[in-house]
Amino acid sequence: MDKLSSKGQLVSFDLDDSAMEAAKNIKHENFRFIKTNFSKIDEFIKDNSLTGVLIDCGVSSPQLDEPQRGFSFQKKGPLDMRFNQKQxxxxxxxxxxxxxxxxxxxxxxxxxxxxxxxxxxxxxxxxxxxxxxxxxxxxxxxxxxxxxxxxxxxxxxxxxxxxxxxNSEIENLSVCLEKIKDKLIKSGKLVIISFHSLEDRIAKQTFKPKINFYEKDIPLKHQEVLDEFKISKIIYPSTEEISLNPRARSAKMRIVEKL
Ligand SMILES: C[S@@+](CC[C@H](N)C(=O)[O-])C[C@H]1O[C@@H](n2cnc3c(N)ncnc32)[C@H](O)[C@@H]1O
Missing domain, CATH: 1.10.150.170 (Putative methyltransferase TM0872, insert domain)
Structure with a gap:
């Protein structure tokens, strides 16, 4: 937060009431919390000016630990499981x-x-x-x-x-990543932390090289590979991190850079 310049903006999206309450403790004129689905990012970030994005997928620890939210199979709670309590x-x-x-x-x-x-x-x-x-x-x-x-x-x-x-998690992630693709500036980076193979697969699919096929001298087909993004290998948490935070054990992180 201290590093936010007068121009830089930090925007956080979450659907959760408790995340919104926690964000109230961040008092910085360039920080904004928006209680909405991140799949609607384009309604709030109009221009293609994103320098960095962090997506931390799935459910949060406070949500899991609160039986009333219905995410836990170990604590008695209602069958709820909504991130957005108005859904x-x-x-x-x-x-x-x-x-x-x-x-x-x-x-x-x-x-x-x-x-x-x-x-x-x-x-x-x-x-x-x-x-x-x-x-x-x-x-x-x-x-x-x-x-x-x-x-x-x-x-x-x-x-x-x-x-x-x-929570239509895979659908929302997919829509959000497609929008981020356009909104990142050149050299802009996306960091995505996923906890499910489908989430990681969608990230890989969205940012994989585009292959354009075109006919040159028939019957030869030429192909042109367009590398728009560089996508890192999976980065796993260290054993030290897992011992400090066991819930990190299934996390997979990738860094995507727009070229
Ligand atoms: C793994 S947690 C992130 C926790 C956060 N990094 C922290 O340290 O407090 C994921 C959060 O993403 C939110 N979330 C999941 N899907 C979302 C979506 N489509 N739009 C907005 N927020 C979403 C959840 O409500 C949850 O609070």
Whole structure:
């Protein structure tokens, strides 16, 4: 913050009420907090003048630690999982109203949950006669449905998948990255910290070299590779960082530079 010059602006986007409250402690005339989806970045940053962007994907520690937000399978809370507390769709809607097929697709696509079909079937069977009241009820149903045992809590992948679906995380990230592509200045950098292979894949896809094919001397096809961006290899947290902050263990960071 001290390094912000009189011209430089620092803008932070988040959907969360608690993030907005925390941002109130940052008192700097060039800092602005905008409570909106980062996929709408173009509504707030009109010109193509971004020098740097940091995207820290997913859910935050305070959200996970607050049972009332419904992100935790270890603490009893409502089936909520919304980043934006004004959004209509909650995890309860997904669990109560989505079809077995839709639930199993979510678990498979966003959670890479091998037992997605079994879990979806159990949820639907349970809800025919009972109400799934809270996060612990849901975690129990998932645990009972699974036969493959792993070191992680059996509901880890399913909870992650449901959260990603409730918040349309992959869709929003994809839209945001496409907009940032244009808005970065030459030599401008994007740092993206992702926690899911789909997030990293989208970043790689968005900034990969463009290949233009054109016909020169028929039948020979020529191709021209346009490197608009340089994208780094994945940077992983050090063991020291993981011991200080275990939640960093699945983080993958990439740096993208506009050429
Ligand atoms: C990993 S946390 C970042 C935490 C932050 N770096 C910090 O240290 O406090 C991700 C944050 O991104 C927010 N978020 C996720 N998707 C978003 C979106 N599409 N638009 C705006 N904010 C989003 C979440 O509400 C959450 O607070």
């Amino acid at each position: 209509k769709l909650t995890c309860k809607d997904v669990i109560e109203k989505f079809s077995e097929k839709e639930i199993s697709t979510i678990l498979w696509k966003f959670g890479e949950e091998k037992e997605s079909r079994k879990i979806a079937k159990s949820i639907v069977k349970y809800r025919e006669k009972n109400v799934i009241n809270n996060t612990l009820d849901l975690a129990e149903i998932i645990k009972a449905a699974k036969t493959i045992k792993t070191k992680k809590h059996p509901a880890t992948k399913s909870f992650q998948a449901l959260r990603m679906a409730v």
